[in-house]
Amino acid sequence: MRIGVLAMQGAFREHRIMLERLGAEVREVRRREELEHLHGLIIPGGESKTISQLLRKTDLFDVLREEIQGGLPVFGTCAGMVLLAKEVVGDFPPTLGVMDIVVRRNAFGRQVESFEADVEVPALGPEPVHAVFIRAPYIERAGTGVEVLATYAGRPVLARQGNCLASAFHPELTTDLRLHKYFLAMVSERSGK
Ligand code: GLN
Numbered sequence: 001m002r003i004g005v006l007a008m009q010g011a012f013r014e015h016r017i018m019l020e021r022l023g024a025e026v027r028e029v030r031r032r033e034e035l036e037h038l039h040g041l042i043i044p045g046g047e048s049k050t051i052s053q054l055l056r057k058t059d060l061f062d063v064l065r066e067e068i069q070g071g072l073p074v075f076g077t078c079a080g081m082v083l084l085a086k087e088v089v090g091d092f093p094p095t096l097g098v099m100d101i102v103v104r105r106n107a108f109g110r111q112v113e114s115f116e117a118d119v120e121v122p123a124l125g126p127e128p129v130h131a132v133f134i135r136a137p138y139i140e141r142a143g144t145g146v147e148v149l150a151t152y153a154g155r156p157v158l159a160r161q162g163n164c165l166a167s168a169f170h171p172e173l174t175t176d177l178r179l180h181k182y183f184l185a186m187v188s189e190r191s192g193k
Contacts, residue, residue, distance in 0.1 A: 001184065001193040004029040004038040006064075008054040010046020010079060014172035018180045032063055040073040040187035043080030045134065045170055048105065051079055052093040061094070068098045073163045073190055075183040081166035082137050089140060099164045100143030107138040107155070107168075119169070121150045121158060124178045131157070131169035138168050163190065 003019050005012045007028035016026045019042070029035055041064075043051070055061040068074050068084075076084040083095050085103040092105075108115070113135055118128040131152070138155035142148060150158035150167075157168035158179075165186060171179040187193070 001025065001039040001187055001191060002027060002037065003184075003187065004035060004041040006041065006043045006051070006080075008046075008051050008058070010044045010051065011077075011170065011172060012042075012044045014170075015042045015044055015077075015180075018172050018177060019184075022177055022180055022184055024184060029060075031058060032060055035060065035063055035067060038072065039191040039193055040075070040183065041067075042183075043074065043076040043083055044172070045078030045080060048079035048082035049093055051083060052095065055083075056094070061096070065096045065098060068096060068164065071163050071190060073165075073183065073187045074098070075165045075167075075180075075186075077167050077170055077172065078134065078136055081139075081168055084164055084166050085139075099159075099161050099166060100146055101139045101156075101159060101161075101166070102141040103137045104140045105137045106135045107140075108133060108136055108153070117152055119150050119152050119157065121179075123149050124182060129169075129171070129176060129179065130174055131167075131171075132173045133157075133169050136168045139166075160186075
């Protein structure tokens with residue numbers, strides 16, 4: 001299966017490596033044409049405001065939103081989660097708004113810019129996920145159609161709604177392939193690949 005990794009800015013190379021380890025064909029996406037014929041897409045961590053700006057500047061914003069609304073499986077990590085949200089607390093440029101979640105940015109406080117924690121993710125099995133949080137957002141509110149897959153400190157940090165998966169942490173910065181594998185299972189559910 002062919003998976004795109006949005007490569008405007010941020011931690012896209014690490015996602016590429018994880019996906020290739022799992023046998024996917026990976027394409028970095030910077031232009032509209034590169035969105036064509038994909039079975040799934042990852043929106044990486046980085047600086048969500050910058051990614052929003054670049055998406056609009058490169059004319060990718062509307063096509064990408066339409067593709068996701070049309071069912072393209074998408075996995076947003078950290079800044080990627082912010083971009084998928086229908087609402088961001090505070091002043092923020094447009095998001096894709098495809099997930100019924102309200103997200104708070106840099107939500108775990110300035111004193112703890114980055115931290116790591118073991119997070120239970122029952123959907124991935126009994127072994128917790130070692131989650132790397134870097135100026136991470138959390139989900140402040142989630143609509144009824146959203147399935148919360150993990151919480152940390154009482155806050156949802158991993159959630160799925162239909163073809164959209166979002167994590168506040170960075171699975172691509174560890175060697176644990178389970179979340180990428182989970183996403184690829186979402187992709188094959190849809191594309192039969
Ligand atoms: N705080 C950043 C943002 O909202 C996200 C940080 C990250 O992706 N590691 O853009």
